[in-house]
Amino acid sequence: MTIFVDADGCPVVDIAIRVAKENNIKIVVVKNYAVELNDPYAEIITVDISNDSADYYIVNRIKPGDILISQDYGLAAMGLAKNAYCINQNGLFITEDNIGEILNRRHIHQTLRRKQNIYTKFRKRNPQANEDFEESLKKLILSIS
Structure with a gap:
């Protein structure tokens, strides 16, 4: 098992790196060259800054049973x-059961933003979101180990 991160x-x-290290799991972090990132445990891959370069790198290397961490639902699909x-x-958890609805919602929101020129302001990330992510990642690793 390898964890891939669309960074x-x-x-x-x-x-993700800390949890991978705690569980002795290989982690590959894929980023474009504009993102500064160094870690002695993770394999850091730097790709071109063009659209979807990181996505294509991951899709061409991910295997059954690997874990993908991404906020890109197209890549998740x-x-x-x-x-x-x-x-x-x-x-x-993005699964076969919910990916269709997630992609449909993404499409509707993109269409509305384009038509109405409305852009969402993202709220500042709170510490609870990080805790929720960590708990879910640990639960996922445990369930497939």
């Missing part, structure tokens, strides 16, 4: 197609 804009990279386990930065 571009991911607020839980450090938590591709990970599920390769029989990987997917979790987002808030600890939501």
